[in-house]
Amino acid sequence: MYYTYVLISLKDEMFYTGYTADIKQRVNAHNxxxxxxxxxxxxxxxxxxxxxxxxxxxxxxxxYLKTTYGKR
Structure with missing residues (x-):
């Protein structure tokens, strides 16, 4: 199973989009x-x-999520 995810920075309120096989580990790596x-x-x-x-x-x-339509 793979996961597509979107994070928001609480510092600059910008989004980051990615994908991974281990969502918990990947979010921890980002933080x-x-x-x-x-x-x-x-x-x-x-x-x-x-x-x-x-x-x-x-x-x-x-x-798709990185396109203009996906961001809406």
Whole structure:
């Protein structure tokens, strides 16, 4: 199972979208500063996640959420 997720930075109120196979571990990695793209934007809060059966579906959902239509 893969997960597409959206985090919001409580520091600058910007969103971060990604996908992972282990949602709890990935959110912890973001909040512990282990992810370069979000380490200066901590703390982060999980605001959305959706489960997908395979990695391809998760990456398609992630790409959609990064579009203008997906952000709405």
């Amino acid at each position: 512990n500063g282990e992810v370069d793209s979000t380490k200066n934007r901590r703390p982060l809060k999980l605001v959305y996640y959706g489960a997908c059966l395979n990695q391809q579906d998760a990456t398609h959902r992630e790409k």
